[in-house]
Amino acid sequence: MSRLRDVIFAACLLAVGPVFADDVKEIVGDAKQPAGHYGFGKTATDEEIAGWDIDIRPDGMGLPPGSGTPEDGEMMYEEQCATCHGSFGEGVGRYPVLSGGEDTLTEDRPEKTAGCFWPYASTLWDYIHRAMPFQSPQSLTDDEVYAITAYVLYLNDLVDYDFELNAETLATVRMPNEDGFYIDNRPDVRAKRCMKNCKPDGIKITSEPTIVTYFDPAQTVALEAPHPGQSVYQRACAVCHDAGVGGAPVIGDTAAWAPRLELGPAALLSSVIQGKGAMPPRAGQMQMSDDDLSASVDYMLGRLD
DSSP states (O other), X not given: OHHHHHHHHHHHHHHHOGXXXXXXXXXXXXXXXXXXXXXXXXXXXXXXXXXXXXXXXXXXXXXXXOEEOHHHHHHHHHHHTHHHHOTTSOOOTTSOOOSOOTTOTTSSSOOOOTTTTOSBHHHHHHHHHHHOSXXXXXXXXXXHHHHHHHHHHHHTTSSOTTOOEETTTGGGOBOTTGGGOOOOOOGGGSOOOOOSOOSOTTOOOOXXXXXXXXXXXXXXXXXXXXXXXXXXXXXXXXXXXXXXXXXXXXXTOHHHHHHHHTTOHHHHHHHHHHOBTTBOGGGGOTTSOHHHHHHHHHHHHHTOO
């Protein structure tokens, strides 16, 4: 029935004029398609698939041509990465530590750095290529990714300063914790799927499940509704303003905000929208509206004494 409806809809549009013909075919497809064919969308091109097919295997499969050395990557790292990860991979504020931590993996709070914890160098290349730098992911060239990856490996004493990292040599880099990962073989993660006759013989369902309350309603209190800008702040602003990364004034620090308060809320919102200093335009969240960003500014100003 739904297929017939689509065909009738297409016929009605075609009756309006030939200008809609291509649009209709794009929407509902060819009426001669077999039952069950919805006709939406189009087949992805090789170029479109390649844009998503960017994962890298531990053996280096998927790596593009290119190369870089730690020497090449040192200044790139300083420009693109050090603001968040520190000049020596020590981490800034809440951003991840990239180097060190070799003797902490057996402790209660291990330092799981790229050097001591990650199992493969390919994971490091893949993540930098896929998600870094934070404010503009996938903006680095392949050679820049090779160079920065090589420099992070160098910070962890895994390669020499003149080591050339490329599609062939990356697979030769052995990470210290490669053998620390294994397939989870516990019985509860190897259960077989139950596709039929799942209820054991002799079991009879006699009533609805009992709902147990674990709190005393008499002890509950009315909760204040969260500020509309709080969720925006957590998504776009907290990573820098909670810890003062890149010179960002810490939320609630009246003294740090004083010079900015003199400019007024409108100027503050303009700085968020246009970007200022280390803060990219719209705090790197280009999908957020002006109203969302205004709410986040209002939330931050409301946290000042």
